[in-house]
Amino acid sequence: MPEKKQSIPIMAGTPNKYTESELVTLLKERQQNAFGYLYDNYSGSLYSVILSIITDRDLASDVLQEVFVKIWRQIETYDATKGRLFTWMMNITRNASIDTLRSKGYQNNQQNRELTDAVYESVGSVSTNTDKIGLRQLVYKLKQEYRVLVELAYFQGYTQEEISKIMDIPLGTVKTRLRSALIQLRELVKP
Amino acid sequence: MDIKEYIQSGVIESYVLGLASAEEVIELEKLSMQYVEVRDAIDAFSQLIMRQLSEDAVVPPAEIKQQLLDKLADEFEQPKTPVLPINNLTAIPGEKTSGKVIKMVSLKAWRNVAAAAILLLLVSAALNFYYYNNYKQSTTKYQALLAERNTLQASNDDYHQTLNIIHDSTMHIVRMPGVPGKQDNMATLYWDTKTKDVYVYANTLQQIPKGKQYQLWALVDGKPVDAGVIANCNGICKMKNIPRAQAFAITLEKEGGSPSPTLTAMYVFGKV
Numbered sequence: 001m002p003e004k005k006q007s008i009p010i011m012a013g014t015p016n017k018y019t020e021s022e023l024v025t026l027l028k029e030r031q032q033n034a035f036g037y038l039y040d041n042y043s044g045s046l047y048s049v050i051l052s053i054i055t056d057r058d059l060a061s062d063v064l065q066e067v068f069v070k071i072w073r074q075i076e077t078y079d080a081t082k083g084r085l086f087t088w089m090m091n092i093t094r095n096a097s098i099d100t101l102r103s104k105g106y107q108n109n110q111q112n113r114e115l116t117d118a119v120y121e122s123v124g125s126v127s128t129n130t131d132k133i134g135l136r137q138l139v140y141k142l143k144q145e146y147r148v149l150v151e152l153a154y155f156q157g158y159t160q161e162e163i164s165k166i167m168d169i170p171l172g173t174v175k176t177r178l179r180s181a182l183i184q185l186r187e188l189v190k191p
Numbered sequence: 192m193d194i195k196e197y198i199q200s201g202v203i204e205s206y207v208l209g210l211a212s213a214e215e216v217i218e219l220e221k222l223s224m225q226y227v228e229v230r231d232a233i234d235a236f237s238q239l240i241m242r243q244l245s246e247d248a249v250v251p252p253a254e255i256k257q258q259l260l261d262k263l264a265d266e267f268e269q270p271k272t273p274v275l276p277i278n279n280l281t282a283i284p285g286e287k288t289s290g291k292v293i294k295m296v297s298l299k300a301w302r303n304v305a306a307a308a309i310l311l312l313l314v315s316a317a318l319n320f321y322y323y324n325n326y327k328q329s330t331t332k333y334q335a336l337l338a339e340r341n342t343l344q345a346s347n348d349d350y351h352q353t354l355n356i357i358h359d360s361t362m363h364i365v366r367m368p369g370v371p372g373k374q375d376n377m378a379t380l381y382w383d384t385k386t387k388d389v390y391v392y393a394n395t396l397q398q399i400p401k402g403k404q405y406q407l408w409a410l411v412d413g414k415p416v417d418a419g420v421i422a423n424c425n426g427i428c429k430m431k432n433i434p435r436a437q438a439f440a441i442t443l444e445k446e447g448g449s450p451s452p453t454l455t456a457m458y459v460f461g462k463v
Contacts, residue, residue, distance in 0.1 A: 030298060032260070032267035039256050044248025045241070051249055064251050068259050072266070082220065083207070083233055086241045091209040134247055135240075153210050160212055178210065179201025186204050189239045 020085050027075045035072060042086065043068070046093045052134035053097040053155050063100050067093045098157030138188045146181035153178060197222065198232045207236050268298050346425040353392070353426030361385050365439055367461030373397070376458045380407075380439050381427065389418055389430040391441070396421075396458065399443060406444045408452050409436035420448040438462045 018026070018037060026034035047064050054060045071089055078088050132140075139150050152158045152166065160178065164171040205211040206219050223229045356362060362381045369376035376397055381390040391407055399405065407418035407430050419430040421441065443456040 030266060030268040035263065035267070036256075036260070039259065043256070044250050045244040047251040048244055048247050048249045061252055061255055065255055065259055065262075069262065072263060081224075084237045084241070087207055087237045090240070090244070094209055133249065134244060137247070138243070154208060160210075175212075179205060181201075182204035182208065182210070183199070183201045186236065186239070189243050 021080065024075070024078065024080065024085060027072070035068075038071070039068060042089060045086070046089060048134040049090060049093045050097045052136040053094070053101055059100065060097075063093075063096055067096050070096065094154070095157070098155075102157070135185075138185055141188055142181060142184055145177065146184060149174070149178050150181050150185065192222075194222070194226050194228055198228060203229070203232045203236055207233060207240060349425035356390055356427060357381055357392075359383070363463070365461045365463055367439060367441065367459040370457050370460050373458050378441055378459045378461075380461060382433070382436075382463070387432050387434050389433050389439075390427040391421060391430055391439075392427040393421065396441070402446050403443055404446045404448065405441050405458070406448045406452070407431075408440045408442065409433040410438040410440065411436050415440070415452045417448065417450070420444070436463060 018034070023034055023037065027038065043064065046067060047060065050060045050063050050067070051057075054063060067089075070092055074092070078085065082088075135154070139147055139154070142150060148167075149163065152163050153160070158166065160174045161171060163178075164174045167174075169177075202211065202215055202219060206216065211219065219229070219233075223233060357364075361384050363384050365380040365382060367378040367380055368374070375395060377394040378396060379392045379394055381392070383389075389407070389409075393405070396405060405421040407421060408415040409418045410416075411433075416433065416436070417431065418433055418439070419428075421428050421430075438461060440452070440460045441458050442452045442454070443458060444453060
């Protein structure tokens with residue numbers, strides 16, 4: 001793990017580092033220490049993913065809990081050959097957030113939002129501005145047409161087919177444009 | 192397929208962020224198994240994203256962790272000692288750790304132990320049942336043997352007594368050969384001259400049918416006197432006491448004897 005501004009908290013009696021495969025093994029063995037380590041090291045990152053989608057902090061907290069329960073209970077389904085543990089957790093987190101976003105309860109509580117900066121900034125007092133959180137701050141810097149695509153796909157959870165219908169552009173165009181958007185996004189991530 | 196082009200196409204980023212379509216996922220996972228460059232590319236971007244998100248991490252409310260631990264309390268395997276990773280054996284400075292690797296036995300292992308214990312118990316119970324059955328049978332056999340021994344002991348005593356009697360010098364021996372027509376039969380009578388006790392030994396007497404019994408008679412002054420029925424005795428049979436007689440005879444009578452002899456059914460006869 002590279003040096004970061006945020007320090008990983010060290011719990012008394014537990015080691016300061018597990019490799020990913022050790023952690024997965026211990027989680028599968030249902031060790032509480034492993035769960036605690038997982039929470040301590042990843043809850044912050046996953047919380048920021050949630051917050052980039054769900055503006056309401058209380059609701060975001062609920063989703064975070066829901067996500068960690070899901071991760072704990074579905075750990076057997078994690079396939080190390082398909083990617084890293086964090087990627088798997090991140091996707092669980094994003095999906096849970098989008099499900100909550102689309103749930104009836106959420107829709108009833110929120111007003112319809114337009115995908116513009118103005119709307120986000122105007123409701124800053126009630127909820128947290130999401131555009132500085134997580135990947136959103138990077139997406140913010142993308143070209144307009146790319147930004148909308150990533151917005152719809154990543155933060156709103158629409159499939160490429162659904163986007164094609166919403167924006168009335170061919171599916172092939174959606175596919176290639178999304179890929180280009182993500183290539184540019186990757187460039188923004190690099191230090 | 193140009194793998195380099197594929198890797199640079201944006202599909203890797205799409206996959207990692209969970210935005211790839213089902214077909215794209217299938218294709219990528221297939222290629223990932225074939226090409227290490229694809230796997231490496233996936234891993235590289237995953238690490239980038241992880242780092243990015245870690246830098247912008249937002250600390251969640253403090254109580255969430257405890258709420259989670261409480262909620263999942265029943266689902267934890269509780270180790271009693273800290274679990275150390277296998278490849279990290281150096282002690283953390285300032286911490287009191289033994290530096291040993293402690294391998295915890297997981298719940299799964301204990302379940303196996305429990306299953307083995309139950310199996311052993313069942314086997315043991317079955318063996319117990321089997322052995323108890325055997326024991327019961329043995330006890331029965333032993334009892335039977337004891338009874339047989341007692342019987343044999345008794346008959347042995349009888350035979351001892353017989354020997355004593357017939358070797359007694361005060362015994363008068365009366366040989367009783369078979370009567371004409373029944374020469375195969377023979378009996379021997381022992382008359383104690385002092386006590387007048389009579390004993391009879393059936394050397395060879397024809398086997399008698401059911402419902403019949405041999406009876407001994409003493410001839411006293413020409414008249415037959417009942418001397419008793421001959422029972423199934425081991426060795427010699429003790430008969431009635433006869434003070435005086437000139438001869439003895441054995442006839443076949445009905446079971447229990449009869450008051451007067453059936454002279455046509457006489458088998459052996461002997462003069463004193």
